[in-house]
Amino acid sequence: MTPLLDIRGYRLAFDGFEGRAEVLDGIDLAVQPGETVGIVGETGCGKSVLARSIARLVEMPPGRVLGGSIAFEGQDVFAMDGRALARLRGHGVAMIFQDPMTYLNPVFSIGSQMVDVIRAHDRAEGRSMRARPAARTRAAELLAAVRLPEPDRLLDRYPHELSGGMRQRVLIAMALSGEPRMLVADEPTTALDVTIQAQVLRLIAELVATRGLTLLLISHDLGVIGALCRRVVVMYAGTVVEDADAGLLFDRPRHPYTRGLLAAVPDLARPDHRVAGIPGHIPNLLAPPGGCRFHPRCPLAIPRCAAEKPGLRDVDGRRVACHRAEEAA
Numbered sequence: 477m478t479p480l481l482d483i484r485g486y487r488l489a490f491d492g493f494e495g496r497a498e499v500l501d502g503i504d505l506a507v508q509p510g511e512t513v514g515i516v517g518e519t520g521c522g523k524s525v526l527a528r529s530i531a532r533l534v535e536m537p538p539g540r541v542l543g544g545s546i547a548f549e550g551q552d553v554f555a556m557d558g559r560a561l562a563r564l565r566g567h568g569v570a571m572i573f574q575d576p577m578t579y580l581n582p583v584f585s586i587g588s589q590m591v592d593v594i595r596a597h598d599r600a601e602g603r604s605m606r607a608r609p610a611a612r613t614r615a616a617e618l619l620a621a622v623r624l625p626e627p628d629r630l631l632d633r634y635p636h637e638l639s640g641g642m643r644q645r646v647l648i649a650m651a652l653s654g655e656p657r658m659l660v661a662d663e664p665t666t667a668l669d670v671t672i673q674a675q676v677l678r679l680i681a682e683l684v685a686t687r688g689l690t691l692l693l694i695s696h697d698l699g700v701i702g703a704l705c706r707r708v709v710v711m712y713a714g715t716v717v718e719d720a721d722a723g724l725l726f727d728r729p730r731h732p733y734t735r736g737l738l739a740a741v742p743d744l745a746r747p748d749h750r751v752a753g754i755p756g757h758i759p760n761l762l763a764p765p766g767g768c769r770f771h772p773r774c775p776l777a778i779p780r781c782a783a784e785k786p787g788l789r790d791v792d793g794r795r796v797a798c799h800r801a802e803e804a805a
């Protein structure tokens with residue numbers, strides 16, 4: 477089966493005042509249609525820049541692709557012209573982010589913004605643009621689909637009149653308006669209260685199931701990932717270190733970093749959760765450590781780890797990037 481998303485050897489850097497930061501260092505990740513994949517890792521490990529890269533949303537410059545490729549439905553994302561890109565962003569992969577307010581315009585009503593988005597998708601799909609009243613009817617249907625009450629009244633309201641949870645539902649409704657194949661949700665509930673968080677996560681799970689969406693869910697919270705995803709990808713300092721079925725990963729993690737993350741799970745109840753299981757910090761990506769980027773923090777490090785970068789390989793039914801994966805069970 478052709479993967480829906482196929483990322484191979486993808487390397488991304490940011491050029492800045494202090495030099496070049498190599499923030500993604502050879503990412504390999506293929507996602508099949510219908511999969512639900514979680515990406516987890518500490519702050520700064522590259523989850524968001526990877527997600528944004530899929531829809532070519534990383535600003536270049538300062539970003540610069542150093543190598544590798546990203547294909548969606550077999551099409552090279554970096555070779556797409558404006559029209560193909562607009563189609564990718566509507567009908568291909570829809571994104572939702574942590575802070576919905578950033579993506580809503582405070583001076584226009586919800587309805588006016590949704591109508592514009594719906595008509596833009598018509599244009600991207602090469603259809604004749606529907607009239608505004610028809611687009612408004614569609615917007616109301618979408619608001620109902622994300623379980624917002626009284627959609628018609630809501631369309632006339634402004635973003636600041638809505639709660640954070642309602643705004644996130646509006647953004648999800650907008651994401652659905654292009655009938656995407658894949659939903660990429662980057663910390664979609666991190667900014668919300670715990671009870672609202674659970675409701676929005678349930679909504680995402682329901683939409684994924686009923687619409688057959690492929691899901692890429694990014695979170696630093698393993699509990700959130702475990703609730704929604706069948707497969708988990710663990711990132712560390714711009715690399716994929718483990719990629720496994722969720723059950724397998726939670727029961728028998730192989731990578732020392734994954735083991736550290738799981739050791740910190742009791743802290744997940746704390747909103748400001750830190751990875752307590754792993755001493756130290758992620759490295760400065762302006763001068764990342766050679767070999768395995770985790771070696772300065774790894775309890776199992778041996779001299780080879782500083783000299784040779786471990787590639788992802790199949791061990792015990794999953795992919796793991798560690799020279800000592802066999803011993804780390």
Ligand SMILES: Nc1ncnc2c1ncn2[C@@H]1O[C@H](COP(=O)(O)OP(=O)(O)OP(=O)(O)O)[C@@H](O)[C@H]1O
Pocket residue numbers: 490492497499517518519520521522523524525526535538696761
């Ligand atoms: N526009 C940019 N210019 C320069 N550096 C950037 C830019 N965007 C991201 N970075 C850097 O890329 C690295 C990865 O950032 P990213 O936002 O992807 O991390 P993350 O895993 O999503 O973290 P978090 O959990 O905090 O959201 C960081 O070192 C960050 O500083």
Ligand code: SF4
Pocket residue numbers: 731732733768769770771772774775776777778781786797798799800801
């Ligand atoms: S390769 Fe070495 S340093 Fe890296 S995780 Fe494995 S044992 Fe630790």
Ligand SMILES: [Mg+2]
Pocket residue numbers: 523524525662
């Ligand atoms: Mg992020």
